[in-house]
Amino acid sequence: MSEPVLHLRNAAIYQRENMILSDVQITINKGDFVYLIGKTGSGKSSFMKTLYGDLPLTEGEGEIVGFTLNGLKEKQIPFLRRKLGVVFQDFKLLNDRTVKDNLLFVLKATGWKDKTAIDAKIEEVLAKVGMKSKGFKYPYQLSGGEQQRVAIARALLNDPELILADEPTGNLDPQTSVEVMEVLQEINKNGNTILMATHDYALLLKYPSKTLKCDNNKIFEVVQRTV
Numbered sequence: 001m002s003e004p005v006l007h008l009r010n011a012a013i014y015q016r017e018n019m020i021l022s023d024v025q026i027t028i029n030k031g032d033f034v035y036l037i038g039k040t041g042s043g044k045s046s047f048m049k050t051l052y053g054d055l056p057l058t059e060g061e062g063e064i065v066g067f068t069l070n071g072l073k074e075k076q077i078p079f080l081r082r083k084l085g086v087v088f089q090d091f092k093l094l095n096d097r098t099v100k101d102n103l104l105f106v107l108k109a110t111g112w113k114d115k116t117a118i119d120a121k122i123e124e125v126l127a128k129v130g131m132k133s134k135g136f137k138y139p140y141q142l143s144g145g146e147q148q149r150v151a152i153a154r155a156l157l158n159d160p161e162l163i164l165a166d167e168p169t170g171n172l173d174p175q176t177s178v179e180v181m182e183v184l185q186e187i188n189k190n191g192n193t194i195l196m197a198t199h200d201y202a203l204l205l206k207y208p209s210k211t212l213k214c215d216n217n218k219i220f221e222v223v224q225r226t227v
């Protein structure tokens with residue numbers, strides 16, 4: 001049976017008083033890999049922000065990884081984010097510390113105490129993204145693709161029920177985009193659910209999957225050959 005990790009009914013997405021998307025009906029099930037496409041300004045980022053609690057859901061209903069988005073309290077947001085892995089276009093790594101310390105920072109902030117468990121988790125996530133030998137490096141010593149792989153490793157730390165990736169290949173060249181995409185495909189094969197906003201049609205063609213499109217203030221599913 002399919003198990004929803006995200007479900008929105010009659011939802012509207014707002015930036016302050018401006019309605020960006022309306023009548024949003026979406027379900028994402030455990031294990032899915034879903035693309036979110038649409039022109040610049042069509043609302044992909046606003047949609048993602050609503051999902052991770054950066055914008056409030058004030059109209060319609062939404063559940064994500066066991067949280068109700070309507071009326072989500074400020075103090076619940078860190079707990080929601082712990083069950084989500086969020087990956088951004090610009091990586092958002094801390095440049096003043098090594099890869100390992102970037103990961104350690106998140107684990108400590110989310111309550112991890114046991115040193116053996118911490119070390120094992122860091123090794124595990126770095127291995128998943130093929131960065132096991134680079135833990136001692138600083139982000140600025142890594143290529144863009146490597147930085148993004150570390151950001152994906154960071155998103156995996158708390159075994160998220162859903163990974164939200166907002167243009168994860170937006171700053172990468174085509175070859176490196178494919179490498180990062182291979183990592184996302186691999187973790188999806190291993191059971192992680194992923195929603196990925198992208199502009200990159202080459203990736204959609206190379207790795208076809210369920211695709212949602214933002215257009216004209218609506219989100220709808222498209223069949224691949226018409227995107």
Ligand SMILES: Nc1ncnc2c1ncn2[C@@H]1O[C@H](COP(=O)(O)OP(=O)(O)OP(=O)(O)O)[C@@H](O)[C@H]1O
Pocket residue numbers: 015016018020038039040041042043044045046047214
């Ligand atoms: N902080 C903000 N305050 C007010 N309006 C905003 C804000 N951020 C975005 N918008 C507006 O919301 C609309 C949707 O923007 P959004 O960034 O969600 O689109 P997008 O599809 O993610 O675009 P891109 O691909 O360029 O990131 C745009 O009209 C934009 O001007």
